Amino acid sequence: xxxxxxxxxxxxxxxSRLPTIGRKTARRLVAFVLxxxxxxxxxxxxxxxxxxxxxxxxxxxxTVTDTDPCPICSSAKRDSTTICVVEEPGDVTAIxxxxxYNGVYHVLGGVISPLDGIGPEDLRIRELLARVQNSSITExxxxxxxxxxxxxxxxxxxxxxxxxxxxxxxxxxxxPIGGNLEFTDEATLGRALESRVAx
Amino acid sequence: xxIKRISLKQFRAHEESVLAFHxxxxxxxxxxxxxxxxxxxxxxxxxxxxxxxxxxxxYVLRHGAPFFEIIGDFESSTGQSxxxxxxxxxxxxxxxxxxxxxxxxASDFVxxxxxxxxxxxxxVITAGGPEERRRFIDTIISQSSRIYLDxxxxxxxxxxxRNELLQSIKRRRGPxxxxxxxxxxxxxxxxxxxIIHSRLLFIERFSxxxxxxxxxxxSEIEEPRIFYRPLSGDxxxxxxxxxxxxxxxxxxxxxxxxxxxxxxxxxxxxxxxHFELDGMPxxxxxxxxxHRTFGLALxxxxxxxxxxxxxxxxxxxxxxxxxxxxxxRIGLFFSILHESEMGQSLITAARKDIFGExxxxxxxxxxxxxxxxxxEV
Numbered sequence: 001x002x003x004x005x006x007x008x009x010x011x012x013x014x015x016s017r018l019p020t021i022g023r024k025t026a027r028r029l030v031a032f033v034l035x036x037x038x039x040x041x042x043x044x045x046x047x048x049x050x051x052x053x054x055x056x057x058x059x060x061x062x063t064v065t066d067t068d069p070c071p072i073c074s075s076a077k078r079d080s081t082t083i084c085v086v087e088e089p090g091d092v093t094a095i096x097x098x099x100x101y102n103g104v105y106h107v108l109g110g111v112i113s114p115l116d117g118i119g120p121e122d123l124r125i126r127e128l129l130a131r132v133q134n135s136s137i138t139e140x141x142x143x144x145x146x147x148x149x150x151x152x153x154x155x156x157x158x159x160x161x162x163x164x165x166x167x168x169x170x171x172x173x174x175x176p177i178g179g180n181l182e183f184t185d186e187a188t189l190g191r192a193l194e195s196r197v198a199x
Numbered sequence: 200x201x202i203k204r205i206s207l208k209q210f211r212a213h214e215e216s217v218l219a220f221h222x223x224x225x226x227x228x229x230x231x232x233x234x235x236x237x238x239x240x241x242x243x244x245x246x247x248x249x250x251x252x253x254x255x256x257x258y259v260l261r262h263g264a265p266f267f268e269i270i271g272d273f274e275s276s277t278g279q280s281x282x283x284x285x286x287x288x289x290x291x292x293x294x295x296x297x298x299x300x301x302x303x304x305a306s307d308f309v310x311x312x313x314x315x316x317x318x319x320x321x322x323v324i325t326a327g328g329p330e331e332r333r334r335f336i337d338t339i340i341s342q343s344s345r346i347y348l349d350x351x352x353x354x355x356x357x358x359x360x361r362n363e364l365l366q367s368i369k370r371r372r373g374p375x376x377x378x379x380x381x382x383x384x385x386x387x388x389x390x391x392x393x394i395i396h397s398r399l400l401f402i403e404r405f406s407x408x409x410x411x412x413x414x415x416x417x418s419e420i421e422e423p424r425i426f427y428r429p430l431s432g433d434x435x436x437x438x439x440x441x442x443x444x445x446x447x448x449x450x451x452x453x454x455x456x457x458x459x460x461x462x463x464x465x466x467x468x469x470x471x472x473h474f475e476l477d478g479m480p481x482x483x484x485x486x487x488x489x490h491r492t493f494g495l496a497l498x499x500x501x502x503x504x505x506x507x508x509x510x511x512x513x514x515x516x517x518x519x520x521x522x523x524x525x526x527x528r529i530g531l532f533f534s535i536l537h538e539s540e541m542g543q544s545l546i547t548a549a550r551k552d553i554f555g556e557x558x559x560x561x562x563x564x565x566x567x568x569x570x571x572x573x574x575e576v
Contacts, residue, residue, distance in 0.1 A: 115360055185307055186345030
């Protein structure tokens, strides 16, 4: 087999390094890029460079931002006495999309996982404690994922926060809104039954 | 549940085979090495997404083949049809399709088609190590409770994480990280206590069924008893909260040894079941024959338990179990399989003549594996 264009192969190679992109998809993307007008390709390329050059971590909550502190931390409209602790910057976006939360965030950068060599010292837990210590925080919401690593990280943090006189809560787990009981898997349904609420 | 038809591609000895089954008794006979057991193994795959002989999907792939595929047509007792397809590609893993729809997690499917396997190895349940007994009850409870299966998966993950942490402390001879360990302990205790609680409830129901099963096979076994003493204690444990308290205390007591050995030393993963026969522990005092009879009784009790819980007659897979039984036992066992509450059974045997006149002219279905495969493909 002979390649007719080394540049095409290089780009295929680069695309297929991205998550969820296989070689087939990479080829389709390259074929599409070849047909795109040059100015659009330039926009794409400069957007890629810009996220690397301009995006930084907020020094307060550690989410990704172009300005430090981030727009959420610097907004006067947000309730800075409530912190929602999440694993990754993507989780901030997810909660923001609900338009139902008016507090601020704290991004841990992962969860405790000895199998991946991640201990509490690799996460931004010390920084969270400093925030609770130095500003008037009244509630911490632990918005970690409901798996064993998330559970353990939540326990670990809640133990460290215990000495402070603040409210600590965890996101409820259960049936998705708009979901159908019939089509909810038994494990989720079972847990939802366990943590049922009075009406 | 009844399997009406199965098709195998590149599965073990089968390059391409299609077989149709009778809703009652099916005898699959043929010389050794023609793939009789493989058919039961394939049916087991369709029920529980794995083999009962190996835990590695690669081993069941026909030598040199790029993939294997099994398709089964099932029908429930209410007449609903269920087409299950499992395809395996090395590197890409196993994919499960139910009525044409991809099921991403095996745990979402397990339990829909209850199954019980009788095999010559069943004596290890009473004669082998504690892990055999744990596997035996875990398989039954998982088939009847999705929450239990979910808890088991989460427990294994927590255990792995906690052991890794203990190991890394040991390796580096570093600080004890006691806050982190106690966070993992709490998760371990939360999930583990639910598992112990489910097992205790299960044993309560299962002992009655075991008693019944022993009587049905007319065995010499008198008063079989089964005990589960979790957390190696004698304490009578009640609800989950009580178990949690005991579990945490036990963990605290062995904390020092855990640090030394870098291993989680207490929990449902180390518990054992105890079988007794007329007051004597089966594991040490039973004869080989008694172990076999006990194994048979345990499987029959498993059948009754699943029938009661899932409310769908489980499939019975009997792999070469008749070779080691005398003629009276074979007759007795056959009459049990013919009882109305028993569902479909697939039986392998090297020679069908061991069944003698037990095989009726019309009621039973006999598949000679060489003829079947030759004629139906």
